Amino acid sequence: MNGPGQVRPSDRIHFERVLDQALNSPSVREALSRADGAVNAEQLRTRALAASAEIAAVADAEYRGLLRGLGRTDTSGGVRPSPGSSSDFRGGLMTALVVLMPSVVAVASALFLLLGYGLRLSGAQPHLADGLVTAGWTAALVAAAAALAGIIAMIVAASRNRSTSYDAHSGDERPEVERERERWQRALLERGMVPFLHRGVRESLAGEGSRPPARPALPGAADTARDRPPSSSDRGFTAPGYASPDFSSPDFAGPGSSGAE
Structure with a gap:
């Protein structure tokens, strides 16, 4: 091991097995159901694999105990040569x-x-x-x-x-090694995987909440506006100004008026 969070390639299968166990845990499944599509299990799995060093560092002490049980490292974490090499x-x-x-x-x-x-x-x-x-x-x-x-x-x-x-x-079947492996996997699950997945769900929900909601268009509004025939005001026409004709009543006089003139 070079540092905290570094897992041997032969132990990657155990890391991914713990990840699948965390994704199928009741608390994570409930959190995903409340996420309402903001994030899914496969997306969380991809994020966890990308952050494997960060997650594994939480259970680094238990992992070093496992390596000591396997006889691959000394108490200071230095790698021992394999027997016979x-x-x-x-x-x-x-x-x-x-x-x-x-x-x-x-x-x-x-x-x-x-x-x-x-x-x-x-x-x-x-x-x-x-x-x-x-x-x-x-x-x-x-x-x-x-x-x-x-x-x-x-x-x-x-x-x-x-x-x-x-x-x-x-060698991995020895009881003491199996106990160390179980301790590491339990610490990895409880202190690493499950908190990381819950945090991923919360961050996805926060990202969804920061987006402004889109205003739904009224159904048929666009079609109604497009299909409505243009009015005269839409074409820029105004009604012509008509003035009423200046009619006055005729000047009729009685029958005796013409003889007087």
């Missing part, structure tokens, strides 16, 4: 020597025997020929013993690797 090179070198030595000795044995028997057939230097034959058979015995030892060494190494692999995979 310092001797991997030495083990590989020994395996290579065990495999190569019988082959090299067998080749030497074949050369000694070939030269020794060749000298015997030629009759030259019989003492050298006998020495080469003896050395060849001795080398052959050594090669056979080395091959047998190599086979035994490989069987032992394979058995040891299987045992180490089994311990690595079954």
Whole structure:
């Protein structure tokens, strides 16, 4: 671990499992139902994954206890080398020597025997020929013993690797480790996940409340305004100014008035 909130990649699956448990908890589901669509569970999940370091830091003490139980860190949080990692090179070198030595000795044995028997057939230097034959058979015995030892060494190494692999995979099943993992997950759920999800719901509701509500248009108002025929005032016309004609009543006089004139 490099610092608070840093979770090993192998523990990410446990982190996401706790996140799903928090999303399905009654309190968070009730908060989502009150949100009325302002935010949904998938959006909260995305936010929580993005803020995984912030959430995990709340349960950092419990997580370090889990790592101590697994034997991956010391009490100060420093990473310990995994068992056997310092001797991997030495083990590989020994395996290579065990495999190569019988082959090299067998080749030497074949050369000694070939030269020794060749000298015997030629009759030259019989003492050298006998020495080469003896050395060849001795080398052959050594090669056979080395091959047998190599086979035994490989069987032992394979058995040891299987045992180490089994311990690595079954180490999490130890009761003390399971208790530490449960403590971490409970702290992560109660102090990290659930408060973070509730805060996300409240922030989403606050963001929705800050938006001005849209005024709903009256149904059919736009169509009515568009379909109404334009009036004379809309076209810029005014009614013409008509004046009433200046009629006056005729000047009628009685029948005796014309004779007087």
